[in-house]
Amino acid sequence: MDFALNEQQEMMQTLARDFLAGEYPEKVLRAVAESETGFDPRLWKKLAETNLLGLSIPEEYGGVGDFLDLTVVLEEMGRACFISPFFTAVALGAGTILEAGSAEQKAYSLPAIAGGKSIVTLAVAETSTGHFAEGIRSVATRAGDGFAISGTKLFVPDAQAADHIIWAARAETGITLFILDIKTPGITIRPLKTISGEKQCEVTFENVRVGQDQVLGYIGQGWGYLEKVLERASVATCAEMVGMADHVLRITLDYARERVAFGHPIGAFQAIQHRFADMAVDVDGSRFVTYQAAWRINSGLPAEREVAAARVWVTEACQRVVNSAHQIHGAIGFTEDHVLHFYTKKVRARGLSLGGIGYHLGKLS
Amino acid sequence: MDFAFTPEEEAFRREVAEFLEKEAPREYREKKVTYFDMASQPDWIAQHRRMAEKLGERGWLSIHWPKEYGGQDKSPFFRLILREELTRYHCPGYDSIGCGIVAPALMLKGSEEQKKRHLPGIASGRVMWCETLSEPNHGSDLAAIEVFAREEGDYFIVNGQKIWTTNAHFADWNALIARTDRNANPPYRGLTFFLLDMKTPGITVNPIINMAGHHEFNEVFFEDVRIPKENVVGGVNRGWYVVMSLLDYERTSDVAYAVAATYLEELEEFARECDLLTAAAKDRFARLRAECQVARLLHYRVAWMQSQGKVPNYESAMSKMVSFELLQKVCRFAVELCGESGVLAEDSLRVPMHGRIASCYLRSFGFSLEQGTSEIDRDVIAQRGLGLPRLR
Numbered sequence: 001m002d003f004a005l006n007e008q009q010e011m012m013q014t015l016a017r018d019f020l021a022g023e024y025p026e027k028v029l030r031a032v033a034e035s036e037t038g039f040d041p042r043l044w045k046k047l048a049e050t051n052l053l054g055l056s057i058p059e060e061y062g063g064v065g066d067f068l069d070l071t072v073v074l075e076e077m078g079r080a081c082f083i084s085p086f087f088t089a090v091a092l093g094a095g096t097i098l099e100a101g102s103a104e105q106k107a108y109s110l111p112a113i114a115g116g117k118s119i120v121t122l123a124v125a126e127t128s129t130g131h132f133a134e135g136i137r138s139v140a141t142r143a144g145d146g147f148a149i150s151g152t153k154l155f156v157p158d159a160q161a162a163d164h165i166i167w168a169a170r171a172e173t174g175i176t177l178f179i180l181d182i183k184t185p186g187i188t189i190r191p192l193k194t195i196s197g198e199k200q201c202e203v204t205f206e207n208v209r210v211g212q213d214q215v216l217g218y219i220g221q222g223w224g225y226l227e228k229v230l231e232r233a234s235v236a237t238c239a240e241m242v243g244m245a246d247h248v249l250r251i252t253l254d255y256a257r258e259r260v261a262f263g264h265p266i267g268a269f270q271a272i273q274h275r276f277a278d279m280a281v282d283v284d285g286s287r288f289v290t291y292q293a294a295w296r297i298n299s300g301l302p303a304e305r306e307v308a309a310a311r312v313w314v315t316e317a318c319q320r321v322v323n324s325a326h327q328i329h330g331a332i333g334f335t336e337d338h339v340l341h342f343y344t345k346k347v348r349a350r351g352l353s354l355g356g357i358g359y360h361l362g363k364l365s
Numbered sequence: 366m367d368f369a370f371t372p373e374e375e376a377f378r379r380e381v382a383e384f385l386e387k388e389a390p391r392e393y394r395e396k397k398v399t400y401f402d403m404a405s406q407p408d409w410i411a412q413h414r415r416m417a418e419k420l421g422e423r424g425w426l427s428i429h430w431p432k433e434y435g436g437q438d439k440s441p442f443f444r445l446i447l448r449e450e451l452t453r454y455h456c457p458g459y460d461s462i463g464c465g466i467v468a469p470a471l472m473l474k475g476s477e478e479q480k481k482r483h484l485p486g487i488a489s490g491r492v493m494w495c496e497t498l499s500e501p502n503h504g505s506d507l508a509a510i511e512v513f514a515r516e517e518g519d520y521f522i523v524n525g526q527k528i529w530t531t532n533a534h535f536a537d538w539n540a541l542i543a544r545t546d547r548n549a550n551p552p553y554r555g556l557t558f559f560l561l562d563m564k565t566p567g568i569t570v571n572p573i574i575n576m577a578g579h580h581e582f583n584e585v586f587f588e589d590v591r592i593p594k595e596n597v598v599g600g601v602n603r604g605w606y607v608v609m610s611l612l613d614y615e616r617t618s619d620v621a622y623a624v625a626a627t628y629l630e631e632l633e634e635f636a637r638e639c640d641l642l643t644a645a646a647k648d649r650f651a652r653l654r655a656e657c658q659v660a661r662l663l664h665y666r667v668a669w670m671q672s673q674g675k676v677p678n679y680e681s682a683m684s685k686m687v688s689f690e691l692l693q694k695v696c697r698f699a700v701e702l703c704g705e706s707g708v709l710a711e712d713s714l715r716v717p718m719h720g721r722i723a724s725c726y727l728r729s730f731g732f733s734l735e736q737g738t739s740e741i742d743r744d745v746i747a748q749r750g751l752g753l754p755r756l757r
Contacts, residue, residue, distance in 0.1 A: 001442065002367040003669045009366065068366055253751055268756040270740075273747035280679075280746050281663075281687055288662035289655075292368045299369075309655035364651035365633075 003288070005072065012055075012069045016076035019050050024080050026339055032083045033197030033342065039085055039161040047086070048116025057094050061110035067232065071239045071294040075287075078243025081342045083197050085119050085158035091236040092157065092229065093120025096166050100177055100217030100225040109164070109179070120179070121162040123153035123203055124226060131230060131355025133175060133223045138205065140171035140178065146211040147171060149178060152204045155353075159189045159201035166216060167205065173220030178210050185209075196349035197342070230354055231307050232297055237350050238290040238314040244343050244350075245286060245318040249279050251340070252325040266328070275324045282317035289313055308360035315351040322347050368665075374442050381425070381450040388419055389456035396719040397631050398455050400624050401692070402728045404579040405711065405720075409457060410535050414493070416458025420447070421490025426464050434472060434484045441671040445620065445664070452623040462532065463487045463494035465618025467540050470611040474558075474599040483538070483560065495536035495563070497527035497585055498608070504529070505741050507542070507608065508553035512587065514543040521545070521559065521597070523567075523590040531735075533570045533583040539563050540611075541592075542604050549602065558604035560596040567591070577727035578711075615736050616681040617667045621688035622660035625695045628725065629653055632699050635718050641702055649698055653691070660688045679750030686742035689732040696729035 005013065023043055032038060047053060055070040057063025070090065077086060094113045097106055097120065112118035125131055126138065138151020149169050159165065165182045168175055182189070186208035192200045217225050253276065256267030266272050293310040296303035322344045326333045333340040351357070370378070390412050393403070403409045420426050428443045430436025437443075444464075451459055459465075468487045471480055486492030503509040512525030523543055533539070539561040549555025561568075567590040572580045599607040633650055636642045642650075663684040667677045699722050700707035711720030733739040747753045 001370065001665060001669050001672075003666050005366060253753070256753065264756060265754055267747075267753040270744070270756070273753050274740070274743040276751055276753060277683075277686075277743035277746035280750055281683055284666075284683065285659040285663060285687070288666060289659050291366050292658070292662060295366050295368045306658065308651075309658040312652060313655040313659055361648055361651045364654050365647040 008065065009069055009072045012052075012065060013072050013076060015050060016052060016073040017079075019047070019052070020076060020080035020082060023047075024082055029081055029083065029339075029342060036191070037160055038083055038158065038197065038199035043084070044116055047084070048114075051114075053086070053090060053116050054114030055090055057090075057098065057110050057114050061106055062114040063094075063110065064114075067298040068291075068294050070236065071291065074236050074239035075243035075246075078240035078245075079247040081244060081247070081339075081346055083346070085121075085161050085199075087233075087236065087240065088121050088158040088162070089113055089119045091233045092122040093162075093164070093166065095232055096120075096122055096177065096225065096229045097179070097216065099228050100222075101179075102217075104213075105179065105216060118163045119158065119161055120164040120166060121156055121159050121182075122166045122229070123156040123159070124168050125155050125355075126151070126153055128154065129355065129358065131359055136168050136170060136175055136223075138167070138169040140169040140176060140210075142172070143209060146209060146214065147178070149205045149208045149210060152202065154200075154202055155192070156189075156201045156203045157353075158199050159203050160191055160199055165203065168222050168226065169205075171219055175222035175226075176219045177216035177222040177225060178214050179216045180208070180210050180214050194349060196345040198346065198349055230359075231303065233354055234307055234311045234360065235290060235293045235297060235303075237353060238286070238310045239294070241314050241318040241347055241350050242283070242286045242290050244347050245279075245321040246283050248322055248325045248340065248343050248347075249276075249283050252276075252279070252328050256328055272328060275328060279321045279324050282321050286310075286314040286317045304363055308363040311360040312357045312364065315357050318347050319351060368662075370442065370446070374440075374446060377428075377439075377443055378446045378450060381447055382454075384423070385450055385454040385456055388416070389451075389454040390416070393455040393457070396455075397628075397721055399628055399721065399725055400452055400455075400457075400619070401621075401732070402577065402579070402721070402724050403457050404581045405577070405724050413457040413460075414490075416456055417460060417490030417493070419490070420458050421488060424488070426459070426490055427468070427484070427488035430468070430472070430484070430488070434480055435488050441668045442665075445668050448620045449623045452620055452627055455627075458490065460487070460490070460493050460532075461618045462496050462536075462540070463492065463538075466496060466611050466615045467494050467538075469614045470540070470558075470607055471598065473610050474607045476595075476598075478595065479560065479598060486537075492537045493532065493535060494538050494540060495530050495533040496540040496611075497530050497533070498542055499527065499529045501526060501528050501584075505738055508551065508556070508605070510542060510544050510556055512541075512543045513547070514545050514557060514559065514592070516545070516601075519594050520591045521557070521594065523559075523561075523587040523592060525587055527585045527587075528583075529573070529735075530570075530583045530585045531581055533563070533585050534572060534580065536563055539585075542608055545604075546602050553605040555602055556604040556608070557601050558598040558607040559592050560598060561590070561592055565590050565592070575728070576730060577724055579724075579728070610676075612737065613677055613681045616685035616742075617664065617671075617677065619685075619688075619736075620664065621685075621692045621732070622657060622664055625653075625660065625688065625692040626657040628692070628699070628721075629657060629695050631718070632695070632702065636702055639717070646702055649702075653695055653698065656691050656694075660684070660691045663687050679746045682737070682742040682745040683750070685736060686733075686739050686746075689735075690739060693729045693732045696725045696732075700726045 054063035546555030
C-alpha cells in the first residue's frame with residue numbers, strides 16, 4: 001500500500017499547478033465564467049502545448065500518462081476552479097472513443113484531441129436526471145447506407161465549443177453511439193445558462209444523416225460503453241471536487257487565522273475549530289476514496305462499488321466543506337466580489353452532473 | 366498511489382482466516398457478538414485469554430515488532446489484517462491495551478530491561494494489561510492528574526483513585542500515569558509513567574456497570590501501593606511524553622471501521638431475511654457502506670505512515686474519530702431498522718439478531734467518549750493538523 005504520489009504523478013501535479021497559476025488567475029476565471037463560450041482558444045492552445053490534453057490517451061495516439069495521472073491533474077484543475085472544456089474533451093470525449101471506438105476511429109480522433117485540435121463532447125441525458133438507459137429516447141433509423149437521427153439532448157457539456165459530438169440513440173437492437181461533426185446539417189445548439197459558469201447546451205438532432213462508419217463501437221452495445229465511461233468520468237469529477245474542496249479549506253483557514261473577533265482570531269474558537277476538523281475529514285476522506293477508485297480503474301480491477309462509494313461520499317462531503325466555508329467566512333463569502341462562490345457553484349454543479357449520486361446509490365445496496 | 370495488499374499480506378490474511386475458522390468461539394460467531402460488546406458474554410474473559418494465548422503461540426500478536434523484541438519485522442498492515450480477521454470472525458483475544466498501546470510505548474520509551482521483562486509476556490498473550498489514565502475529576506484534561514506517587518528509597522508510593530479503567534478486573538499489569546511533582550509548571554511536567562503489577566498490595570478494583578448492563582470498566586483505588594523505581598518508563602516527571610506517544614497508538618489500536626463494516630453486512634443479511642429492506646433502508650445502507658470505505662482508508666493511511674517510519678499525529682485522531690462515530694451511526698441505524706424490536710432487551714423473547722441490536726446500541730454511546738472524546742479529537746485535528754491557534 002502506498003498513499004504517496006509517485007514521481008510521474010508529482011511531475012504532472014506540478015505541471016498542472018504551474019500552468020494554472022500562470023495562466024488562470026482569478027481575473028481570468030471571472031472572465032471565462034462570464035463569457036458566452038466558456039472557452040479561450042489562446043488558453044486552449046497553451047494547454048495543448050503542455051500535453052495535458054493527451055492524459056490517459058495511449059502514447060500510440062499521441063497521448064501521455066494514465067488514468068491516475070489524469071486524476072491528479074483534475075484535482076489541480078478543481079483547485080483552480082478551472083472552467084474549460086478539458087473535462088469534456090478528455091474524460092468524456094476521449095474516454096468514450098477509447099472505450100468504444102474502432103482502431104480507425106481512435107487513430108482519427110484521439111491525436112486531434114490530444115493535440116488540442118478537436119473537442120469532442122458527449123450527449124446522453126434527455127431529462128434532468130437522465131443518465132440511465134431508459135432515459136434515452138432519441139431514435140436512429142436506417143436511411144440509405146447509414147442512419148437518420150432525431151432527438152433532443154440536455155446538459156450536453158461544452159457543445160458550443162465542440163468540434164464533434166458523440167450521440168446516444170436507439171437503433172435497431174438497442175442503444176448505439178454515433179460520432180459526428182457538430183456542424184452536420186440538422187443539428188441545433190442552444191445554450192443553457194448555468195449558475196456555475198460552466199457551459200451546458202440543449203442539442204437537437206432533426207433527421208441528421210450519418211454514415212455506417214460513424215457508428216462508435218457495435219450497434220446496440222452503446223449503454224455498456226457508457227457505463228464504463230460514466231464510471232471513469234464519475235471518478236474524474238470526484239477528483240475535481242476534491243481539488244475544489246481542498247482549496248476552499250485552505251482559503252477558509254487563511255481567513256480564520258486573520259479575522260479577529262473578541263480579541264482572538266476566529267480560528268482559535270472551538271466552534272470554528274470543530275467545523276474545520278470535520279472539513280479536514282471530508283477533504284482527506286474524499287481524496288483517499290477517490291484515489292482508491294482511480295487506482296482500481298487504472299489497474300484494470302473491478303471498480304463499480306469503489307466508484308459508487310467515492311461518488312456518493314465525495315459529492316456530499318465536498319458540499320459540506322463549501323457550506324462550512326460560507327458559515328466561517330460570514331458575509332464576505334456571500335458576495336460576488338469574493339472568490340468563494342465560484343467554488344460553491346461549481347461543486348454543486350459537478351455533484352449533480354453525470355446523473356448525480358442516485359445512479360451510484362443503487363450500486364451500493 | 367497503490368491500494369493493494371502485498372501477496373505476502375494476502376497470504377497472511379488467508380492463514381489467519383483458516384485458523385479462526387477452526388478456533389474462533391463458535392457461539393460468538395453464531396450470535397454475531399461484535400468486538401466492542403464481547404463483555405455481554407458470560408465467558409468472555411476466559412475466551413479472551415484462551416484466544417490470546419493461541420494467537421501468541423503463533424507469534425501473531427507481535428508479528429509487526431522488530432526481530433530483536435521477538436517479532437517478525439512485518440509491516441503494521443499485518444497487525445491490521447489480524448485485527449480485521451478477528452473482527453470478521455467475532456473473535457476475542459487481542460489485548461488492545463497490552464499489544465496495541467503498552468508494547469509500542471515500551472519499544473519507543475522503555476529501557477532495555479523493561480523491554481526484555483514485559484514484551485515477551487505481551488507477545489505470548491499470557492499477560493494482559495490495563496491503563497489507568499482518567500480520574501474522577503479529570504478525563505480529557507490529562508495534565509491535571511492528581512493521583513500522587515511519593516518517592517521513598519527504591520520505591521514510589523502511590524495513593525489516589527483512577528476511573529473508567531477498562532479490563533482492570535482481570536488485567537495482570539497496569540500502565541499508570543501519576544503525579545510526582547505537585548509544583549511543576551506547567552503541570553504536565555510533573556507526571557511520571559509507571560508499570561504496575563496488579564497483584565501489588567493496596568490496589569482495590571471496583572466494577573462499574575455500563576448502561577448496556579455490562580462490566581468492562583472499573584474504578585481503581587491505590588492505597589500506599591509500592592512501585593519499584595525500575596518500573597518508571599521514560600524518566601521521572603517525563604511521563605507526559607510517554608502518554609502523548611501512547612495516545613497516537615491508542616487511537617489506531619482498534620479497527621472500529623471493520624467492526625462497523627461487519628455489523629453492517631450482517632444487518633443487511635438480517636434485513637433481507639426479515640423483509641426490512643425498504644427503499645429508504647437501502648439508501649441508508651448504501652451511504653453507510655460508502656462511509657465504511659472512507660473510514661477504512663483513513664485508518665490505512667495511518668498504518669501506511671507507520672510502515673514508512675513516520676509518526677502519525679492528527680491522522681490517528683482523525684481515523685479513530687471517524688471510525689468510532691461511524692460505528693455509532695451503524696448501531697443507531699440498526700435500532701431504527703428494526704422498529705420496535707430494536708428496543709427488545711438482549712434476553713427477551715423475539716429479540717432480533719441474538720440480542721445484538723439493543724446491546725450494541727447501548728454500548729455505542731461510549732464510542733465518542735473512549736480513548737479521548739470526539740471533541741478532543743477535533744481539537745487535535747484543528748490544532749495539530751491544520752495549525753489553528755489554541756485559545757488559553
